[in-house]
Amino acid sequence: MTDHDLNSPEALLTPAEVAALFRVNPKTVTRWARAGKLTAIRTLGGHRRFKASEIRRCLEELSTEQR
Numbered sequence: 001m002t003d004h005d006l007n008s009p010e011a012l013l014t015p016a017e018v019a020a021l022f023r024v025n026p027k028t029v030t031r032w033a034r035a036g037k038l039t040a041i042r043t044l045g046g047h048r049r050f051k052a053s054e055i056r057r058c059l060e061e062l063s064t065e066q067r
Helices: 003-007 015-022 026-035 052-065
Strands: 040-042 048-051
Touching: 015 026, 015 048, 015 052, 026 048, 048 052
Parallel strands: none
Antiparallel strands: 040 048
16 A cells, blocks of 8 residues: 555555554454444445545544643
């Protein structure tokens, strides 16, 4: 994934890509989605995808909270 993809408003990320950004296990991302902490979009095959714009916003919120 390139920076351009991440900045695209319609870019969708896999649980593994989100996990890498948050430095957590992909199963943790799945738990967050089930708990409603992250909004997941389901593919036709039933896989979860996450909007890059929402993930970027969550990362920014976390970084401001940790200051």
